[in-house]
Amino acid sequence: MSFNKIPLRSIIQKYENKGFRLSLFMEKSGLSHILKRGGIIGGGFARQLVLGLDIAAYLGINFDSYRVSNTKPGDIDVFFQTRAVYNRAVAYYNNMINNEINCRKHSFDLYDVKLSANSPVLVCAASDSLSGFCKNISLVTSPQFLMSNVKPNPYHHNKEVKIQLVGEFLGDVKAISETYDLTNVKAFISGDYLVYHDRLLELESAKVIEISNENSPLLAQRVQKYLTHRGLDSLTCESTKSFTKWICRARAGEWNNHPLGSLFDDKSVPLSYVRNLINRSSVVSTNSLSLLIGKFIEQRCISRRRYMPSTY
Secondary structure (H helix, E strand, O other), X not given: OOEEEXXXXXXXXXXXXXXXXXXXXXXXOOHHHHHHOOXXXXXXXXXXXXXXXXXXXXXXXXXXXXXXXXXXXXXXXXXXXXHHHHHHHHHHHHHHHHHXXXXXXXXXXXXXXXXXXXXXXXXXXXXXXXXXXXXXXXXXXOHHHHEOOOOOOOOOOXXXXXXXXXXXXXXXXXXXXXXXXXXXXOEEEEOOEXXXXXXXXXXXXXXXEOXXXXXXXXXXXXXXXXXXXXXOOEEOHHHHHHHHHHHHHHHHOOOOOOOOHHXXXXXXXXXXXXXXXXXXXXXXXXXXXXXXXXXOOOOOEEOOOOOOOEEO
16 A cells, blocks of 8 residues: 655645635644644545645635525544544643633633634534544634635525544554555545545546545444445446445444444344445445345335235
C-alpha cells in the first residue's frame, strides 16, 4: 500500500479560487490548531479535497441544502497518534465551548446564534458518541461567511457541522488507514499535506467501491451511504466477494475483535442495512442471497376493491 501526497496550501488555494474560504473555516473551527498538534483528518472530508468536490455541499452548509431535505451531510473525522493527544484535543474544544457560553451568558440555540465576519464559525457543544469511542463536536456556521459568492440572507438559518474526535483507532496515517474498510476513503490531512491512497483516483474515476477490510459491523451501512449519497455506482468484482464474506461474519456475529463488534449483540442489526442493497447485484451476488434467507421479516398490507385488507 502506497500513498500520494499534495501540499495542503495548494488545495486550500484551489478552494479559495472557487469561492470557499477553506483556510478561514479550518482556523475558526479549531481544525488548524488540532493539525498543528498531531491530529490527522481522515475519511470523507479529506476525500472531498482529493477529488476537488464541493465542501459546502458535503458539510450541508450551501444554500441548496436548505431546499433539499434528503441531503446527507458528512462530518469531519479527526484521528490521533496517542491517547494523550486525543485528550488534549477534547480539552481544547471543551475550553472553546465554555468560553463562548461565558461570553454570551446563555446556552446556545443553533438557529439563533448571531454569526459575523469575525466569528463565522462557533463551537457550541460536545457529546459522547453512541459507541463511547468518540467525542462529537458541534459547530454552527452559515454559507454567507464562508462562501465569497453568497450574499447575506436573513431568511436562512445557521447550519450545524459535526467534527468527530476519534479516540479508539490510534496511530499514524498508515496504521489508521489499515482500519478503514473502503479504499475510497483512505485520504488524510496530516501536517502540511493531503495524503491519499494511490488507487483512490482510479476507483473514483470508475465510480466503484473497493472493500479493503470486512471486519467492521458497519460495512453494509457505509457501502449503502457511498452508493446512495457519494456518487459511486457499484463494487469491484473482488469487493463483491468480500461483501459475501462480510455477510457470513454478520450472520455469525464474528468481528475478529473489532472494537465496534461488542456493540452489536443483536446480529440482525448489521444485516438490516443489507435490505436496501439486495437489488444491487454488484454488492449482493445471486449466490449469496441464500445466506439471507430468514434474516428479514416484512409485513405488507394489501387491499383490493370489495375485499378486506390482508397482511402477508
